[in-house]
Amino acid sequence: MATKKKKPLLSPNAKIFLILLLIPIALMIYIFAFFSWQQIKGLPFFDEFTEKSVYQQIQEQFDLEIPIEYIPVYVSAEQKYGVPWTLLAAHHRVETRFSSLKKLESPVGAEGHMQFMPCTFVGWKHPSCKGLGQGEITEKEKTNPAVIQKYGGYGVDANGDGVADPYDIEDAVYSAANFLSRAGVKEGQIQKAVFQYNHSKKYVQDILHYYNLYTDYGDQLKQLALEEAK
Known part of the structure; x- marks a missing residue:
């Protein structure tokens, strides 16, 4: 059919x-x-x-995020002392995990965001300074810019409030930049300066590891953070 x-x-x-x-x-x-x-x-x-x-993609490259609010502080200290902001971030990461520790004081007496020994902060010329550098320094002396200048310390009053406080993030970062600059960074001797900050080869290795890692993304992070801060 x-x-x-x-x-x-x-x-x-x-x-x-x-x-x-x-x-x-x-x-x-x-x-x-x-x-x-x-x-x-x-x-x-x-x-x-x-x-x-x-920003998030960059931060995922790190084991611990750099808090974006700290980057302008690092950058400002870099501009004043010539210390790369990524080196300051590396110190902050190693010393106190970007100030995320519950107590910003070490067992041996290092204090604040960037872990300064009191005698390093105030100055080793202080009559009580010896040994590890804890000293017998009153809180009033410890944060007095005039006293720090007198004894040759590295503490800095970064925000102009009349106090150089290792527990203030700006003061602490500027003080670290001041130390590192005078310890060799301004002459390009970064490794030497880091060793002066802490006399440990392992410490130097850790700092340089984070410094190099952060520097790979430094320009992008800096731009994003400064735009965020506007």
Whole structure:
């Protein structure tokens, strides 16, 4: 029994007409999508979202994130003392895990965000300074810029409040930068300066590890942090 041929739903002419009709529609959709995307990219939230994504991608390269609010402090100290901000960040990471420790005081008496021994902060010329450098220094003396200057210490009043406080993040970072600069960084002797900060080869290795790691992303992190701080 012969089967009846099915009639095509659309004739060849109708198919051609439909294709010609769809081409301008597709083109209009493409143009609309393109210009809409350009408009979206121009919105403030888009840049913010992109920047945060880049920042997060960089931070994922580290075992412990660098708190973005500290980077402008490191950068400011770098500008004053010539110590790379990434080196200061490395010290902060190793000394107190970016100040995340519950107690910012070591068993031997090092104090604050960047772990200064009191005699190093105030100055070894202080009459009580000997041994490991704990000294018998009153809190009033310890944070007095005039006393620090008198005894040749490294403590700095970074924020101009009349107090050089190792427990103040700005003062602590500036003091560390002051120490490292005078210990050799300003002459380009970074390894020597780090060893002066802590006489341990393992310590030097750890600091240089983080310093090199942070420096790989230093420019990007600096730009993102400074824009965030505006």
